[in-house]
Amino acid sequence: MTHEIIQLISGYHKARETGLKTALATVVELQGSSYRKPGVRMLLLENGTAYGAVSGGCVEKEIFRQAAGVFQTGQPKIMEYDGRFRLGCEGILYILIEPFEPAETTLEAFEAVVRSRETFRMETYYHTQIGQAPGSGTILLLNGEVHAISGHMPGETGLVLKQEMPPRLRLDIYGGEHDAVQLTALGARLGWEVRVTVASDEAKHPEDFPGVCELRALIPESLDASDVDPQTAVVLMTHSYTKDLKYLMRLAQASPGYLGILGPAARREKLLGDFLERYFGDIPPWIDAVYGPAGLDIGAITPQEIGVSILAEILSVLRQRTIPVSLREKTGAIHS
Numbered sequence: 001m002t003h004e005i006i007q008l009i010s011g012y013h014k015a016r017e018t019g020l021k022t023a024l025a026t027v028v029e030l031q032g033s034s035y036r037k038p039g040v041r042m043l044l045l046e047n048g049t050a051y052g053a054v055s056g057g058c059v060e061k062e063i064f065r066q067a068a069g070v071f072q073t074g075q076p077k078i079m080e081y082d083g084r085f086r087l088g089c090e091g092i093l094y095i096l097i098e099p100f101e102p103a104e105t106t107l108e109a110f111e112a113v114v115r116s117r118e119t120f121r122m123e124t125y126y127h128t129q130i131g132q133a134p135g136s137g138t139i140l141l142l143n144g145e146v147h148a149i150s151g152h153m154p155g156e157t158g159l160v161l162k163q164e165m166p167p168r169l170r171l172d173i174y175g176g177e178h179d180a181v182q183l184t185a186l187g188a189r190l191g192w193e194v195r196v197t198v199a200s201d202e203a204k205h206p207e208d209f210p211g212v213c214e215l216r217a218l219i220p221e222s223l224d225a226s227d228v229d230p231q232t233a234v235v236l237m238t239h240s241y242t243k244d245l246k247y248l249m250r251l252a253q254a255s256p257g258y259l260g261i262l263g264p265a266a267r268r269e270k271l272l273g274d275f276l277e278r279y280f281g282d283i284p285p286w287i288d289a290v291y292g293p294a295g296l297d298i299g300a301i302t303p304q305e306i307g308v309s310i311l312a313e314i315l316s317v318l319r320q321r322t323i324p325v326s327l328r329e330k331t332g333a334i335h336s
Contacts, residue, residue: 002114003168003191004052005122008043009110011051012100021046022100023070024149025063026138027054028078028126028161029094039122039163043100046071054095063095069132070097076136076150078129096126098137099150106140106147113142117167117229124161125154133157167231168193169318172256174247175237176204179262179303183235184209186307197223199243220246228254233314235294237262241271248275252284258317259286260294260310268292291317296324 008024015022023044030038042052042060044067053060059081066079076098102110113120121141127133135155140147148154171187173180176198187194188211197216198204206215220243228234234256236244244261248271251259261268268290276287295309296316316324 001168001191002165003193004041005165006114006168007191008041008051008100009102009107011043011045011049012102013107015043015045015049020049021071023067024098024100024138025054025067026096026098026124026161027093028096028124028159029128031092038161044097054093059093059095063097066095067097070099073132074099076133077131078126078133078136080128080130094126094128096124096133096136096138101151102140102147102149103151106142106149109142109145109147110140114168117170117227117231118143119164119166122163122165125157126159126161127157128159167229169314170195170229170232171314172197172228172232172234173237174198174235174244175239175262176202176208177237177239179306180237181209182303183237183307183310185211186304186311188212190311197247199238220250223247223250225251225254228256230255230257231318232256233258233260233318235260235262235310237294241267245271245274245278249279252279252281254284254286256286258314259290260313261290261292262294264293 012022024041025044026041027038040054042050042054044050044064048064050060054063062081066077070077076096079095079097081093081095122138123141124138126136135157137152137154138149139154140149168191170193173183173194173196176196180196184194184196193213194211195214195216196209196212197218200217200219202217204215204217206212209215228251234251236247238244261271272287272290291313294313295306296313298309298312300306300309
């Protein structure tokens with residue numbers, strides 16, 4: 001997922017500052033079941049530090065042991081991890097470990113794609129023969145340009161894992177009270193890009209919202225919502241009916257993947273009614289899909305629990321799980 005790649009790139013920047021070698025481990029193939037699926041990655045530093053994970057914690061020690069040879073030789077290798085007798089996942093993982101040495105131009109191109117919230121692609125070329133894997137490797141396709149993460153283009157290996165990476169999920173929070181602070185921190189923990197918008201007369205600072213990527217202080221009438229895309233979840237939680245209505249008017253032409261409003265259903269209906277009375281443009285496509293009260297019914301009471309219920313609902317909507325069920329009750333595979 002995109003936010004995991006962002007985390008790996010961030011880890012690489014830290015490693016480069018101290019001169020440490022880095023390697024990228026990618027699950028390229030799976031036989032059976034596993035905690036994570038092919039395409040999951042982790043960054044390894046030669047001092048034993050890691051960014052990301054490819055399992056629940058069972059496989060990583062073996063990956064580090066296998067990575068020692070990659071640090072020494074600079075050559076990629078394929079390893080196999082049979083979890084049928086050591087894990088509860090009952091799967092065999094094939095993992096490519098390769099040097100991670102992206103050029104400066106690659107890093108700049110990646111950061112530009114992230115900032116502009118564009119989709120990019122990753123392709124990992126590999127085979128399943130255990131041991132050194134010359135020719136194997138991963139490329140990034142950024143704005144039509146091909147970048148090799150090891151500095152060398154991979155060759156013909158017979159197998160390729162292709163991934164399309166959409167912009168990371170963004171959480172747009174309107175409001176700056178205590179519950180907004182808690183929701184910000186929880187969203188940031190998920191790796192989402194969290195943006196908080198408060199009224200210009202509120203004395204708020206970025207440090208008031210742990211994990212926030214951007215804090216905007218503005219009058220609601222000046223809000224530009226043109227960059228709200230289907231990968232963005234909007235939550236109105238200002239605790240002010242007037243402010244919520246003003247923000248809603250500015251969001252009329254936006255295309256959020258989720259729009260939630262704090263407060264009871266009666267407040268939601270009044271808010272939407274007043275919106276329709278005042279707005280004279282085309283009816284927004286989200287008008288019949290507003291989630292209010294925002295959140296799933298999980299018995300949440302505290303601001304932190306309410307935040308969990310809202311994030312769970314956002315995920316269920318964006319991942320098209322319209323009727324969330326307990327995994328115990330689900331038949332078939334957990335991950336589709």
